[in-house]
Amino acid sequence: MATMRCKRRRISTICPAAAGATAAAFLIATTRAFVYQPQRLHVTQHVPVRGSSPDWTAMGRTCVGKNLPSCQSREFPECSLRTRGSTGLTCSSRSGGAAGIPLRNRAPRCPSPTFASSFSCHDAICKPLLSLSPASFSIVPSSRLYASSLPSPKTDEEEEPVPPDAWRLLALSFLCMIICSLDRVAMSVAILPMSLEFGFSETTKGAVSSVFSLGYMSSMLPAGILATSYSPKNVLTLGVALWSLAQILSPSAAHVGLTSLLLCRFAMGAAEAVATPTVQSLVGNWFPSSIRSRVISLLASGLNLGVLLAYLASPTLIRLTSWEDLFRIYGGLGLLWLALWIPFAAEKPPSSPAPLEGVEEVPGALRQVWESLVSVPWKDFVSSPALWAVTFAHMAHNYGLYVLLAWLPTYFSQTYGLDLKQSSVLSVAPWIAAAIVSNLAGWGADTLINSEVVTKTTVRKLFQCSALLIPAACMTALALGTHTPAEAQAIFTLSVAAGSMSSAGFATATQDLADKYIGITYGATSALSVIVGSLGTFGTGMILDYSHEWPWVFGIAAGVYATGALAFAQLYKAEKVFD
Structure with a gap:
């Protein structure tokens, strides 16, 4: 590894933070089309x-x-x-x-x-x-209530426009999604030089990736409960602080031993799990349902942009510094983001009414969380076909996504003999396409829904089934074999781009089913889907260790995608069932 290190010097390469800030500024400039009105x-x-x-x-x-x-x-x-x-x-x-x-x-x-x-x-x-x-x-x-209170009726004409401060919160959330994805995907690139230094097998590489997912799963539902009943802003603040510290400590943990590295990755996954449920809750607080598909899609494109930046910047950072410094730099970006988030992000619109005079708030966040936990209609969740449809689609999406995030550079390296930089560059195109298609899907879904030409249920099924069936066809083509890296890259690009249409499918569907329990419903579906995704990541390592056959990997993924599409088409119906 000595040859991979060099003296520290000024790096003239892509700066993830600068690129993210530019994208966030563009996001606000192109989507701000509403004005604020007081709530009633x-x-x-x-x-x-x-x-x-x-x-x-x-x-x-x-x-x-x-x-x-x-x-x-x-x-x-x-x-x-x-x-x-x-x-x-x-x-x-x-x-x-x-x-x-x-x-x-x-x-x-x-x-x-x-x-x-x-x-x-x-x-x-x-x-x-x-x-x-x-x-x-x-x-x-008429304002959004806490979990224990009853939301008021609201017609489409009465829906409040977006407060100006919402765009600042959206920009910060967008940057958070970039950093979240950047921190996660860094291991997919760094695992190659780490494997050379520590002698990791394919199964061990799969374990390092999947243990992150297990940590993610373990705190997804608690994160959703906290985001719903306590404070999504404070929960996200704590999560970013913890996962950034875990990222910074990952190199030291790796040098101590494999067990300490696995524990550090588990902690990082548990902390990152708060990101999506809290952002979903904040979107519900600030944005009307008529534009939520677009907002969720924009945030999803932030995740794709984070993957893109990780694949582009990480090989250069490793070459100019070391794989250890890669984790420290990315962890530092999270801490810098907190310096903007804490003073400038607001929990709710400034017009959100104040507590009633003479009414005492329930003391203590823990008591609020407990009351909300026991008041959640868990039986309704379990018996809801629509929520199961969202869960099955989420599972299928995560299976393919996690396998590609963890193994795509390794696939190009093993199949075509490419080095770290070449493998990472070929892995970039799918995420560029995904960031574009995700936003187009959000705008398209909202346009169709608001036009009332087709029902919301039909729109969700159209986008979600497309987001699963097209990747299923792509995985089948990869299982049959490709001849060149460019051919494989084109198929991966189509698969990932089509999969990003899920931002207008299951990712927004939880907003259709619930207002009061958005964080909890998304956390519940995510917890189960992360289990499936982590099994796919770990299972891929075992398949490669024992058979060295990539067609098996892609064939299984195709079957999972098709099953998720069938379940969503049969079970989903867009209507409020939990409020």
Whole structure:
């Protein structure tokens, strides 16, 4: 390894942080098309049905803002302590003629069958309206609530535009996705010189990659619960700090021994698991459903860009410094990102209403997490065909993705005798294509959904099945054999690019199924899919050790892809089932 080292000097090569920052700036400049409007409350009139008396508690968990004293005096035994209120109001009425306020739009999603239409009014009108007939109205917050509170109905026309600060949060999240992927894929490149130095077998190389996935799986669901019930920003902050430190310590752990390296990689995987559930929760807090496919796709392209930068920059960094310094440089980028994230990222839009005056918050994050954990409808999760569809698609996607992330440079090296730099360069094209196709898929899905030409269910199935069946065909072609590195690269590029359409499939489907439990549902599906992905990574190493046959690797991947597509096509239906 002495020949692979050189004196430290200024590196004139691609800087992952600079490239990521440029991409983030471009992201904001090209997607910022919305303006902020203050959030409102829904005031719902309860009208007696067939002579029954007005039902003040029919809505359940109703609370009022601190500027509504006439309503604050009412007792609401089912009111959540953490429900929040605000001063602006939207009145919802069955008749639409009360107080002379014009009728607006029919509300398709109402928690109570006692009203069927809604209209807008101002605070000055709603207060007198409530005081005139206090037993006929309750107030429900329209902002996103904590896990234990009931979300209010919201029509498409009432959906709030994006606050300006959301774009700053999106840019920082985009950079986080780049760093997350960069840190993970670094091992796929560094494992080649490490194997020469430490004498790793193919099975050992597979174990180093798969133990990361096992750590990832172990904390995926807890990360989703914390992101939903506590603070997604704080959870992500802790996760980035821990995985960056684990990345920096990886070289020292490798020199101590294989066991310490495996433990370090496990810890790094466990810390990185918080990234996607927390970002999913933040997207749910800041962005309306009409553009979430695009937002999720943009963030997914950040992951692809991280892979691209890892394959481009890592061989040069190893050549100019060492494989040990590669881990330290990438870990340092995560710590630098924290210096921007902590002061500039916000948990929720600034208009999110403050806690009710006189209502005491539940003390302690652990108690909040426990209450949210026991209130989660786990039985509904297990019995939901749509959630299982998302899980099966996620499993199939992760199987192929993890195998390619861990083994693609090794494939080019073993099959065509290429060196580290050549193998990494050939591995770049698929991720360039994936970053482009992912964004196109997000914009295409949102356009189709908003046009109402086809149903949301059809759109999700179209993109997700394409994202699995095309890679299945590509893996079959690779199993049959290729003749040149360029031919193999073209097939890999098509496979990875098509697979990135999952950003408009299962990756956004959890937003379709739940508002309140986005982090938990994504964490639950991810935990199971990571198990499948880690088995694929480790199993590939065993197959190569005992048979040295790459066609077996690709043939199994093709079968997994096809199975996931079939399950999603049969089971998925885009409708809210957990709120």
